[in-house]
Amino acid sequence: MDYSGNHLRVLIIEENEGDYIIIEELLNAEFPSSEIKHARTFSDAALLLKANEQCDAILLDLTLPDARGEKLVQNIIGLAKQTPVIVLTGYSDKNFGIKTLALGVADYLLKDELSGLQLAKSISYAIERTKINRQLQQSEEKYRNLFQFSPLPMIVLKKDTFKILDVNNPALTFYGYTKEEALAMTVLDFLPGEHHQKFINFLYEIKQQDKKIDFGIHTHLKRSGEQARMEVSGHFIQYQEKDCLMVICHDVTERERYLNELTQLNISLEQKVQERTQELQDANKELKTFNYSVSHDLRNPLNAMGIFVSLLEKPVTQKLNDKELTYLQQIKKSIHNMNALIDDLLSFSNAGKAELRVSRINLSKLAREVVDGLMPDAASVYHPEIIIKDSPDSFGDYTLIRQTLINLFSNALKYSGNHKKPVITMEAKPEKEMIQYRITDNGIGFDMKDAEQLFKPFCRLENSAGFPGTGIGLSIVARIISRHGGKVWAESKPGAGSRFYFTLPAVVK
Numbered sequence: 001m002d003y004s005g006n007h008l009r010v011l012i013i014e015e016n017e018g019d020y021i022i023i024e025e026l027l028n029a030e031f032p033s034s035e036i037k038h039a040r041t042f043s044d045a046a047l048l049l050k051a052n053e054q055c056d057a058i059l060l061d062l063t064l065p066d067a068r069g070e071k072l073v074q075n076i077i078g079l080a081k082q083t084p085v086i087v088l089t090g091y092s093d094k095n096f097g098i099k100t101l102a103l104g105v106a107d108y109l110l111k112d113e114l115s116g117l118q119l120a121k122s123i124s125y126a127i128e129r130t131k132i133n134r135q136l137q138q139s140e141e142k143y144r145n146l147f148q149f150s151p152l153p154m155i156v157l158k159k160d161t162f163k164i165l166d167v168n169n170p171a172l173t174f175y176g177y178t179k180e181e182a183l184a185m186t187v188l189d190f191l192p193g194e195h196h197q198k199f200i201n202f203l204y205e206i207k208q209q210d211k212k213i214d215f216g217i218h219t220h221l222k223r224s225g226e227q228a229r230m231e232v233s234g235h236f237i238q239y240q241e242k243d244c245l246m247v248i249c250h251d252v253t254e255r256e257r258y259l260n261e262l263t264q265l266n267i268s269l270e271q272k273v274q275e276r277t278q279e280l281q282d283a284n285k286e287l288k289t290f291n292y293s294v295s296h297d298l299r300n301p302l303n304a305m306g307i308f309v310s311l312l313e314k315p316v317t318q319k320l321n322d323k324e325l326t327y328l329q330q331i332k333k334s335i336h337n338m339n340a341l342i343d344d345l346l347s348f349s350n351a352g353k354a355e356l357r358v359s360r361i362n363l364s365k366l367a368r369e370v371v372d373g374l375m376p377d378a379a380s381v382y383h384p385e386i387i388i389k390d391s392p393d394s395f396g397d398y399t400l401i402r403q404t405l406i407n408l409f410s411n412a413l414k415y416s417g418n419h420k421k422p423v424i425t426m427e428a429k430p431e432k433e434m435i436q437y438r439i440t441d442n443g444i445g446f447d448m449k450d451a452e453q454l455f456k457p458f459c460r461l462e463n464s465a466g467f468p469g470t471g472i473g474l475s476i477v478a479r480i481i482s483r484h485g486g487k488v489w490a491e492s493k494p495g496a497g498s499r500f501y502f503t504l505p506a507v508v509k
Contacts, residue, residue, distance in 0.1 A: 030120035042067035049079040084126035153249040162186040176223035384422035391428030394504035407473040416443030434503040442497040
């Protein structure tokens with residue numbers, strides 16, 4: 001339908017030529033750009049309508065050569081589909097006029113009383129009514145589709161009686177009833193008895209102007225007696241010319257079960273966290289006790305042994321033979337090694353529990369200071385060449401990172417010491433939000449199958465026999481770097497030197 005006010009497409013079904021001319025003139029006066037078609041018989045009109053000739057309104061005379069009266073009206077309405085039909089007749093039989101309106105015509109006008117304004121109003125009103133009816137039909141069709149094809153159970157009920165007026169297939173499947181059974185029930189039949197009054201009170205409290213109604217979550221009963229937890233919402237609709245409620249039900253049984261299980265799991269986890277926290281606190285107390293024991297109960301006897309050995313050594317050295325002197329030196333060496341092991345154990349413990357004091361560190365500058373501290377002894381023993389390239393700043397605990405560099409450079413010096421010209425290099429490169437550092441030596445190297453063992457406490461590789469150390473230095477490095485959120489690893493080949501890598505944050509987190 002393409003009705004825009006002045007432009008009009010009209011089919012006039014009229015046998016009398018004079019009446020047709022009058023109607024045509026009235027139309028042209030009110031709608032100057034009208035497009036008018038004329039049919040003199042029912043057969044001619046039927047051919048035009050069956051050929052899908054587009055028109056906005058049909059003006060019908062009740063007496064045609066091949067049809068008349070009520071039968072004519074019914075046939076034209078059937079062919080017109082949704083195009084409004086206005087009857088124009090010379091008869092003033094009001095009863096018949098009312099009857100034609102009941103048959104579906106848009107208006108009933110007498111030719112003798114017809115004016116242009118009256119005809120224009122009748123046609124305009126008829127077209128607008130048809131538009132509105134069509135929109136209502138489309139809306140109802142859309143509602144029916146949404147209602148039936150929705151995957152969620154939906155129920156239409158009267159607010160005052162709670163009687164079920166319509167129910168979609170998902171609701172029938174979910175609750176286990178046939179449609180006939182559901183339509184004989186009220187919505188209260190889906191609720192346990194103890195929930196009835198609460199639901200009734202809620203329905204009485206809601207207002208007609210409420211656009212959306214949240215009923216909350218309720219327990220519903222299926223035909224089998226099984227209970228389900230349903231989240232229910234709804235809104236008011238006009239159904240069968242009655243004020244009704246359409247409610248939508250969403251099964252949340254599994255969701256509630258999952259949430260309950262999650263709540264219980266969280267409670268359980270919280271208890272475990274509290275227990276674990278208490279265990280850690282107890283472990284820290286034990287660790288403090290252990291550190292005290294290591295630092296005092298073990299070191300004090302060692303110191304005493306060292307003193308007694310020194311006292312024995314001076315007066316008797318000249319009286320001891322070579323074998324006995326070797327035994328005495330071995331005792332002194334064992335005391336020295338035990339003290340070194342105690343120092344390393346304390347360092348390993350402190351590396352894991354000391355509070356981090358993070359600041360910006362220039363590691364190339366710090367590395368040079370560390371090397372300067374090591375060189376007086378290293379230069380006389382190993383005669384190394386140490387190259388430290390400038391590197392970007394990173395962030396960390398100055399004291400712990402200094403200890404990391406001491407351990408790594410000491411390790412490199414020790415295991416490259418047998419080379420006739422030891423060379424150790426430190427360099428760095430940015431890596432996303434981290435800085436990657438690498439310390440390379442040309443020492444004895446190791447087999448990569450043993451790489452994972454390097455950073456474990458007291459672990460020494462087979463080819464490290466004959467080299468001093470307790471096997472804790474690299475494990476201290478690993479613990480310090482891990483506490484800074486970085487990684488540490490190594491690459492090597494036997495006899496081809498080693499490359500130790502570690503990363504530190506380039507930004508403060």
